[in-house]
Amino acid sequence: DAKTTQPTSMDCAEGRAANLPCNHSTISGNEYVYWYRQIHSQGPQYIIHGLKNNETNEMASLIITEDRKSSTLILPHATLRDTAVYYCIVILFNDYKLSFGAGTTVTVRA
Amino acid sequence: SAVISQKPSRDICQRGTSLTIQCQVDSQVTMMFWYRQQPGQSLTLIATANQGSEATYESGFVIDKFPISRPNLTFSTLTVSNMSPEDSSIYLCSVEGTEENEKLFFGSGTQLSVL
Numbered sequence: 001d002a003k004t005t006q007p008t009s010m011d012c013a014e015g016r017a018a019n020l021p022c023n024h025s026t027i028s029g030n031e032y033v034y035w036y037r038q039i040h041s042q043g044p045q046y047i048i049h050g051l052k053n054n055e056t057n058e059m060a061s062l063i064i065t066e067d068r069k070s071s072t073l074i075l076p077h078a079t080l081r082d083t084a085v086y087y088c089i090v091i092l093f094n095d096y097k098l099s100f101g102a103g104t105t106v107t108v109r110a
Numbered sequence: 111s112a113v114i115s116q117k118p119s120r121d122i123c124q125r126g127t128s129l130t131i132q133c134q135v136d137s138q139v140t141m142m143f144w145y146r147q148q149p150g151q152s153l154t155l156i157a158t159a160n161q162g163s164e165a166t167y168e169s170g171f172v173i174d175k176f177p178i179s180r181p182n183l184t185f186s187t188l189t190v191s192n193m194s195p196e197d198s199s200i201y202l203c204s205v206e207g208t209e210e211n212e213k214l215f216f217g218s219g220t221q222l223s224v225l
Contacts, residue, residue, distance in 0.1 A: 041200070041219075041221060042218055042219065043114075043116075043200075043202050043204075043216035043217050043218045043219045044153070044202075044216045045216070046214065046215060046216075096141065096143055096155070096158065096204075096206065096214060097155045097168070098145075098153055098155070098214060099152055099153065100152040100153055101152065
């Protein structure tokens with residue numbers, strides 16, 4: 001699997017958009033970009049995934065660059081409950097061996 | 111999305127004992143996965159549990175230490191046997207999504223402390 005690079009931490013004001021970058025310069029053509037988050041002592045929560053097109057769901061938007069070497073997760077209106085560690089991973093469609101890196105610790109402040 | 115119920119949510123156990131963790135899914139799923147997350151670490155896949163066949167274990171994990179049952183398409187158990195303090199970890203059950211197969215959904219986890 002391709003490795004990813006994320007900033008260690010990020011602060012965000014409540015109600016503002018949070019933009020979380022992820023670099024995955026060695027991604028292969030058939031690997032997907034997935035985002036999960038983990039709130040302390042809970043299981044990881046799926047957020048969104050994409051292959052090459054931008055994606056949006058009720059939780060977030062995912063913007064993937066045209067060369068697919070990086071992506072950005074956007075939380076449009078951050079709330080205090082969005083405080084968590086956010087993980088960006090790249091993985092094949094039928095591979096279930098998830099491996100999270102250090103992720104980005106996002107702290108939403110009132 | 112699948113709803114996964116995992117229990118117990120946490121337990122404190124004595125060295126040398128065994129603990130069985132249960133995972134119940136609200137829909138039928140082909141594959142279930144057991145992960146471990148040690149303090150401050152990433153996830154590690156322990157094994158894949160398919161109904162009707164023996165679980166497939168990842169390197170470093172063996173059936174004698176982590177026996178798994180998968181009696182039907184909605185349920186699985188993982189037993190942590192002959193526990194030692196090194197087994198202290200969060201154990202997570204995971205399934206692929208039933209409507210969109212690309213997603214993995216996780217249970218809330220079992221936080222295990224071994225004294």
